[in-house]
Amino acid sequence: MIDFGFQINQGRTINLDIDRAPFKQLEKTVGSFKRCIRCGTCTATCSAAQFTDFNIRKIHTKFSAGMYEELAENIKPCMLCGKCTLVCPRGINLRSLIINIRKILKENNL
Amino acid sequence: MPQYFNPFIIPFCIGVVLLFVFCFIKWFKWFRQFNRLQRAVLRKNILSWKFIPAIWEIIMEVLFHRKVFKHKLVLGYMHASIALGWFLLIVVGAIEATTAIEGRHPLWVPIFFRYFGKELPQFKGEMFFTHLMDLLLCFVLSGIGIAMIKRIYTRVVGMKKVTKHVIFDKFVMISLWLIFPLRLIAESVTANRYHNGGFLTETLGEVISFVFPKVSSDTFWYFETTWWLFYSLALGIFFTSMPFSRYMHIFTEPFLIFLRKLGLQEDTTPTGFTKFELSACSRCGICIDNCPLHKELKLPDVQSVYLLREMRYKRLKAEVANNCLMCDRCVAECPVGLELTRIRRQMRYKDELDTQGNYQYVESVQPFNAIGRVAYYSGCMSHLTPGIINAMKNIFEVAGQKYWHIDADKTICCGRPLLQQGFEQQAKELRRKNTALIRESNANLLVTSCPICYQSFKKEYKLNIPVIHHTEYIEKCIKNKKISITKQDLKVAYHDPCELGRGCGVYKAPRNVLKNAVKLISVSNEKEKSFCCGFNLGNTALECDAQKKIRDAALQNLLKKKPDLIATACPMCKKAFMQATDFQVKDVAELINDNIVKFDETI
Numbered sequence: 001m002i003d004f005g006f007q008i009n010q011g012r013t014i015n016l017d018i019d020r021a022p023f024k025q026l027e028k029t030v031g032s033f034k035r036c037i038r039c040g041t042c043t044a045t046c047s048a049a050q051f052t053d054f055n056i057r058k059i060h061t062k063f064s065a066g067m068y069e070e071l072a073e074n075i076k077p078c079m080l081c082g083k084c085t086l087v088c089p090r091g092i093n094l095r096s097l098i099i100n101i102r103k104i105l106k107e108n109n110l
Numbered sequence: 111m112p113q114y115f116n117p118f119i120i121p122f123c124i125g126v127v128l129l130f131v132f133c134f135i136k137w138f139k140w141f142r143q144f145n146r147l148q149r150a151v152l153r154k155n156i157l158s159w160k161f162i163p164a165i166w167e168i169i170m171e172v173l174f175h176r177k178v179f180k181h182k183l184v185l186g187y188m189h190a191s192i193a194l195g196w197f198l199l200i201v202v203g204a205i206e207a208t209t210a211i212e213g214r215h216p217l218w219v220p221i222f223f224r225y226f227g228k229e230l231p232q233f234k235g236e237m238f239f240t241h242l243m244d245l246l247l248c249f250v251l252s253g254i255g256i257a258m259i260k261r262i263y264t265r266v267v268g269m270k271k272v273t274k275h276v277i278f279d280k281f282v283m284i285s286l287w288l289i290f291p292l293r294l295i296a297e298s299v300t301a302n303r304y305h306n307g308g309f310l311t312e313t314l315g316e317v318i319s320f321v322f323p324k325v326s327s328d329t330f331w332y333f334e335t336t337w338w339l340f341y342s343l344a345l346g347i348f349f350t351s352m353p354f355s356r357y358m359h360i361f362t363e364p365f366l367i368f369l370r371k372l373g374l375q376e377d378t379t380p381t382g383f384t385k386f387e388l389s390a391c392s393r394c395g396i397c398i399d400n401c402p403l404h405k406e407l408k409l410p411d412v413q414s415v416y417l418l419r420e421m422r423y424k425r426l427k428a429e430v431a432n433n434c435l436m437c438d439r440c441v442a443e444c445p446v447g448l449e450l451t452r453i454r455r456q457m458r459y460k461d462e463l464d465t466q467g468n469y470q471y472v473e474s475v476q477p478f479n480a481i482g483r484v485a486y487y488s489g490c491m492s493h494l495t496p497g498i499i500n501a502m503k504n505i506f507e508v509a510g511q512k513y514w515h516i517d518a519d520k521t522i523c524c525g526r527p528l529l530q531q532g533f534e535q536q537a538k539e540l541r542r543k544n545t546a547l548i549r550e551s552n553a554n555l556l557v558t559s560c561p562i563c564y565q566s567f568k569k570e571y572k573l574n575i576p577v578i579h580h581t582e583y584i585e586k587c588i589k590n591k592k593i594s595i596t597k598q599d600l601k602v603a604y605h606d607p608c609e610l611g612r613g614c615g616v617y618k619a620p621r622n623v624l625k626n627a628v629k630l631i632s633v634s635n636e637k638e639k640s641f642c643c644g645f646n647l648g649n650t651a652l653e654c655d656a657q658k659k660i661r662d663a664a665l666q667n668l669l670k671k672k673p674d675l676i677a678t679a680c681p682m683c684k685k686a687f688m689q690a691t692d693f694q695v696k697d698v699a700e701l702i703n704d705n706i707v708k709f710d711e712t713i
Binding site: 031032045047048050051052076077079080081082083086087088091092093095096099 | 468469471472474491493494519520521525527528531540645650652654655685
């Protein structure tokens with residue numbers, strides 16, 4: 001076969017019917033989180049990220065996409081110091097976001 | 111019928127009995143809820159000299175309302191006229207009754223003395239007592255008058271906003287308002303017939319007899335008794351409902367002052383002491399006017415007065431507890447001196463989210479041998495304002511002081527942000543690590559750049575070395591002539607950070623330092639009245655736009671006197687103001703570093 005430099009992907013399933021309830025719940029309490037442009041400033045400045053692979057951007061993205069595996073464990077290292085909130089160019093209340101994600105995950109047993 | 115009895119006293123007597131029964135039940139319950147530490151403190155101090163200042167404070171606050179007077183003169187007069195006036199009415203009335211009646215008399219006689227004493231023979235000083243009692247009644251009525259006007263036009267007492275009361279409170283308030291006018295009418299009616307009234311009651315009696323000229327001798331008994339019954343009913347209703355309304359503060363505040371003077375404090379979770387504080391709140395609403403959330407955002411129902419009320423009636427919502435900057439502005443103004451932010455923190459206490467081992471990673475920070483050095487903790491926020499860190503490093507070097515920068519590359523938070531959100535257990539974990547680091551380093555002094563960390567190290571940590579803020583350190587250096595500074599011709603307005611000023615009472619050090627380097631101008635709301643920059647870590651409920659509004663108000667206040675530069679002593683405040691304007695905002699350390707004289711040659 002001639003190599004054209006690309007290939008056809010293997011078939012895979014993307015679940016678009018994820019449970020949106022936790023997402024809606026977060027929307028109610030921290031409306032500003034939808035403004036996120038995934039720039040990663042928060043993660044770059046994070047104190048906890050200096051020690052661990054704690055990554056707010058990843059957690060935020062995963063939560064928004066409904067991928068809750070290990071999220072409850074991953075979010076634990078945050079020290080709530082607030083550097084991320086202060087540097088966020090979109091004015092997202094990240095401390096509230098973290099607290100509320102923790103709370104929602106807990107409430108939904110995720 | 112016995113000599114000093116008339117059925118109209120029954121409502122009053124029932125009211126008094128119920129009042130004391132309810133109060134004793136409440137006090138007993140609260141005392142039972144003290145925790146072990148509080149009981150130990152109480153046992154230790156109850157027989158010490160500490161109760162002498164407590165009694166003095168009780169007299170000054172409960173009778174003379176010193177703090178309310180300090181706050182607003184008219185408000186102080188209003189409160190003192192009702193409380194002190196009523197107290198004197200009871201005391202003078204009791205003295206009058208004892209002088210007039212030989213032998214024993216029932217306890218209710220002084221309260222209804224104009225009725226029961228109308229046919230008594232002349233006694234020494236009768237005129238004096240009669241007129242004095244009238245004068246006191248006049249005093250109380252003036253206060254009631256102001257209180258009534260205050261409900262419609264709040265500015266009369268210098269307040270912009272007063273508390274929105276629950277219906278029950280309004281009902282009790284009206285019964286209180288009615289007591290004294292009814293007493294006046296009842297006394298006047300009696301005075302007109304028996305001529306035992308003073309200047310006020312006698313005159314009003316004439317007016318009443320003019321309005322109701324047809325009251326004959328037969329019906330007069332009914333006419334008179336009806337008014338006295340109304341007076342007694344108002345008293346009875348007020349006394350019975352008092353323990354369940356905001357007026358419970360009358361019988362709680364003296365105890366609270368006493369307990370506080372004995373050394374009792376709020377704990378991490380609500381205790382019996384919290385119950386005392388909740389009931390001691392008179393819901394005056396002074397905290398509302400000063401709350402930045404009300405002033406700039408007009409947020410209703412989140413201020414301390416509402417927090418305490420909802421807590422007391424056990425219907426507190428998490429939104430109310432969370433929506434607060436924890437700037438301590440209300441604590442500084444509260445005339446009862448309640449620990450409002452501590453109580454709010456108790457309500458944020460998160461037990462169910464407590465998980466051990468979140469912060470195992472902090473163990474990777476290795477201790478440093480810093481004997482003879484100063485430990486410098488710049489804090490998380492200062493890492494966003496590296497100018498402050500560089501300035502401090504330079505000052506250390508010029509002062510010839512060896513230092514150890516604890517969080518140079520890996521920052522462990524001091525734990526206060528977690529603590530303020532109620533994560534007590536997690537905060538403890540961070541505190542443990544930081545304490546171990548500092549203790550093992552054997553440093554002799556801890557200097558912090560961030561007021562949040564400063565308050566945390568000072569109040570929550572148990573360190574064996576002194577903790578000072580960098581402004582205090584610079585002040586010391588200047589005093590000991592370790593550094594010298596040239597004076598610049600700049601007009602500087604200083605912003606008091608909440609955590610440094612109201613939190614730790616450091617007002618002088620930054621000002622003394624600034625006076626050495628620049629021309630310090632005073633701003634209208636400073637020291638304990640200073641505005642919060644809006645970015646305080648105590649709040650997670652406010653969105654960025656709301657925070658900005660609060661910040662802008664603080665900034666406007668600083669810019670009023672047209673300074674050349676704004677100085678502050680908190681990286682958070684600095685960052686907040688810098689985002690808002692192109693105006694120059696500098697930390698005290700940076701300003702000093704700009705003007706420091708370097709003696710490279712001399713050393």
